[in-house]
Amino acid sequence: RKEVEQDPGPFNVPEGAxxxxxxxxxxxxxxxxxxxxxxxxxxxxxxxxxxxxxxxxGRFTAxxxxxxxxxxxxxxxxxxxxxxxxxxxxxGERTTDSWGKFQFGAGTQVVVTP
Amino acid sequence: xxxVTQTPRHKVTEMGQEVTMRCxxxxxxxxxxxxxxxxxxxxxxxxxxxxxxxxxxxxxxKDRFSAEMPDATLATLKIQPSEPRDSAVYFxxxxxxxxxxxxxxxxxxxxxxTRLTVL
Numbered sequence: 001r002k003e004v005e006q007d008p009g010p011f012n013v014p015e016g017a018x019x020x021x022x023x024x025x026x027x028x029x030x031x032x033x034x035x036x037x038x039x040x041x042x043x044x045x046x047x048x049x050x051x052x053x054x055x056x057x058g059r060f061t062a063x064x065x066x067x068x069x070x071x072x073x074x075x076x077x078x079x080x081x082x083x084x085x086x087x088x089x090x091x092g093e094r095t096t097d098s099w100g101k102f103q104f105g106a107g108t109q110v111v112v113t114p
Numbered sequence: 115x116x117x118v119t120q121t122p123r124h125k126v127t128e129m130g131q132e133v134t135m136r137c138x139x140x141x142x143x144x145x146x147x148x149x150x151x152x153x154x155x156x157x158x159x160x161x162x163x164x165x166x167x168x169x170x171x172x173x174x175x176k177d178r179f180s181a182e183m184p185d186a187t188l189a190t191l192k193i194q195p196s197e198p199r200d201s202a203v204y205f206x207x208x209x210x211x212x213x214x215x216x217x218x219x220x221x222x223x224x225x226x227x228t229r230l231t232v233l
Contacts (some may be wrong), residue, residue, distance in 0.1 A: 043224035
């Protein structure tokens with residue numbers, strides 16, 4: 001079983017609609033959580049960090065559920081430019097001298113259609 | 115606008131040849147990561163450094179891969195000898211390497227990648 005799992009999609013979303021998807025992680029000691037966006041043949045770019053209380057950035061809302069060990073991303077009022085692959089990133093338990101292991105999910109593809 | 119830079123952007127080589135990829139992290143960042151991305155495996159962490167010291171290279175095939183940071187502005191990843199299965203996009207990322215209760219400064223910033231094809 002992979003440490004970070006995502007539904008690969010694709011999620012086909014009409015422009016203006018809302019889409020949400022989850023990412024599950026297996027290491028209960030994980031401390032940091034992120035969503036990255038990756039466009040085709042480009043590098044991953046930070047979309048948002050995921051705080052324990054949940055956070056919102058414009059049309060994007062991220063939530064963390066430690067009890068069930070998943071994070072979610074919700075995109076409201078989808079734009080054509082939101083079409084991308086969304087990578088879930090979890091940073092595992094950190095020792096005093098180490099960052100811990102960053103684990104990337106395989107990504108969820110979102111396709112926003114006109 | 116500070117960015118991670120990587121060279122070369124594209125590399126085509128023949129099996130058995132040495133390949134060297136270079137990365138310039140964002141100035142002031144103390145942690146550098148090397149990743150490999152393929153369609154089949156997704157994004158895999160190969161190695162990472164903090165303050166130029168290797169912290170973890172367990173994701174890297176030791177017999178043919180090596181990673182170094184000769185100085186704070188340069189990280190290198192070498193493959194010798196290269197094999198067709200090494201064909202992938204290799205990303206370098208850098209970060210600040212600390213986190214507080216208020217901030218997530220362990221955010222990573224990725225370079226544009228080196229697209230390697232080994233024939």
